Amino acid sequence: xxxxxxxxxxxxxxxxxxxxxxxxxxxxxxxxxxxxxxxxxxxxxxxxxxxxxxxxxxxxxxxxxxxxxxxxxxxxxxxxxxxxxxxxxxxxxxxxxxxxxxxxxxxxxxxxxxxxxxxxxxxxxxxxxxxxxxxxxxxxxxxxxxxxxxxxxxxxxxxxxxxxxxxxxxxxxxxxxxxxxxxxxxxxxxxxxxxxxxxxxxxxxxxxxxxxxxxxxxxxxxxxxxxxxxxxxxxxxxxxxxxxxxxxxxxxxxxxxxxxxxxxxxxxxxxxxxxxxxxxxxxxxxxxxxxxxxxxxxxxxxxxxxxxxx
Numbered sequence: 001x002x003x004x005x006x007x008x009x010x011x012x013x014x015x016x017x018x019x020x021x022x023x024x025x026x027x028x029x030x031x032x033x034x035x036x037x038x039x040x041x042x043x044x045x046x047x048x049x050x051x052x053x054x055x056x057x058x059x060x061x062x063x064x065x066x067x068x069x070x071x072x073x074x075x076x077x078x079x080x081x082x083x084x085x086x087x088x089x090x091x092x093x094x095x096x097x098x099x100x101x102x103x104x105x106x107x108x109x110x111x112x113x114x115x116x117x118x119x120x121x122x123x124x125x126x127x128x129x130x131x132x133x134x135x136x137x138x139x140x141x142x143x144x145x146x147x148x149x150x151x152x153x154x155x156x157x158x159x160x161x162x163x164x165x166x167x168x169x170x171x172x173x174x175x176x177x178x179x180x181x182x183x184x185x186x187x188x189x190x191x192x193x194x195x196x197x198x199x200x201x202x203x204x205x206x207x208x209x210x211x212x213x214x215x216x217x218x219x220x221x222x223x224x225x226x227x228x229x230x231x232x233x234x235x236x237x238x239x240x241x242x243x244x245x246x247x248x249x250x251x252x253x254x255x256x257x258x259x260x261x262x263x264x265x266x267x268x269x270x271x272x273x274x275x276x277x278x279x280x281x282x283x284x285x286x287x288x289x290x291x292x293x294x295x296x297x298x299x300x301x302x303x304x305x306x307x308x309x310x
Contacts, residue, residue: 009039016045027053028061035065043071050078060096067100072107076120079104086129098133105140117144122152134159135167142171150175150183157198169198173205181210188214193223200229204236212237216245219257227257235264240272247280250288262291266298274299 016030031049034042046069049062063082066072083097084090101124108117121141128134138156141149153175156168172184188199200218203211215237218230234242249261265277274296281292 006039006041009034009037009042012037013041013045016049024055024058027058031058031061031065035068038070040071043069043075047075047078050075050082056093060093063097063100067103067107070107070110072104073111073113073116076104083127094129098136102136102140105144109143114144118149120144122148125152131161131163134161134164138164138167138171142175145176145180150180154183154187154199157195169202172202181206181208181214185210185214188218193221193226196221196223196226197229200226200233204233207237209239209241212239212241212245215242216249219245219249219261220252220254227260231260231264235268238268238270238273240270240276243268243273243276244280247277247284247288247292250291258287258291262295265292265295268299 012030012034016027016034019027019030027049031046034046043066046062046066050059050066053059053062059082063079066075067079079097079101083101084094086094088094105117105120105124108114108120118141121137121144124140125134125137128137134156138153141153150172153168153171156164157172159165159168172180184199184203188196188203191199196218200215203215212234215230215233218226221227221230231246234246243265246261246265250258265273277292277296277299281289281296284292
């Protein structure tokens with residue numbers, strides 16, 4: 001079954017036709033073999049079985065095999081037609097069709113149809129009836145990363161189910177695409193303090209230059225929890241950009257912010273961070289320079305002996 005041979009696929013298609021009316025187990029065995037064929041004829045044969053074959057076990061097997069084809073997205077209408085509504089009380093059948101639809105979403109992405117994948121993920125999220133379905137749709141959206149994906153995933157941060165919220169957080173941390181950071185920024189600026197703390201924890205997991213700037217913008221927030229979350233985010237990011245933002249806070253912040261920023265600078269690791277502190281200490285004066293020297297000393301950096309050298 002694993003041999004990518006068009007002749008083998010045709011043979012299996014013929015065998016599937018000949019097996020009409022034969023025991024379901026034989027037809028399912030042929031269907032499973034066809035599922036390994038990256039072939040138009042195989043996909044068409046599977047689509048025919050998925051649309052009308054009886055019993056239902058044969059249809060489900062055909063859908064599952066078709067979903068593994070890189071061309072499965074061309075038959076997406078069959079999956080929607082086969083998906084039982086939650087009110088039909090067919091949980092096992094719905095689960096098998098839903099899992100197959102996840103593979104269809106991956107086929108959209110693999111084919112470069114990321115916009116269509118994003119739309120498909122949003123549609124799935126609209127009809128998700130369980131925690132597992134909602135989480136899987138969110139994960140699919142994070143891999144698509146276009147169009148409405150960021151807004152829909154951010155909205156899931158308010159979901160009543162903690163596992164859905166966790167899926168949204170992890171998905172936002174890995175979400176890529178041109179809309180991801182601007183959407184996070186827009187939500188951060190208007191969110192309530194508790195949501196800002198959530199978003200800052202997400203930003204801390206994003207390896208992007210803009211993440212440090214966004215986190216730093218919350219250092220002067222009125223809410224102490226938001227300020228603390230911003231400090232944690234910058235420490236977790238641990239980049240030179242994060243260090244630069246913390247050094248700026250030494251000059252611009254309140255005494256509490258300056259103390260917090262100095263403490264984080266002393267704990268951050270990495271040569272880029274050390275270089276940033278050393279370079280800024282060369283031109284800093286007064287309390288700011290003293291704070292930078294203390295940070296270097298806490299880090300155990302040799303440069304702490306003479307930050308103005310070289």
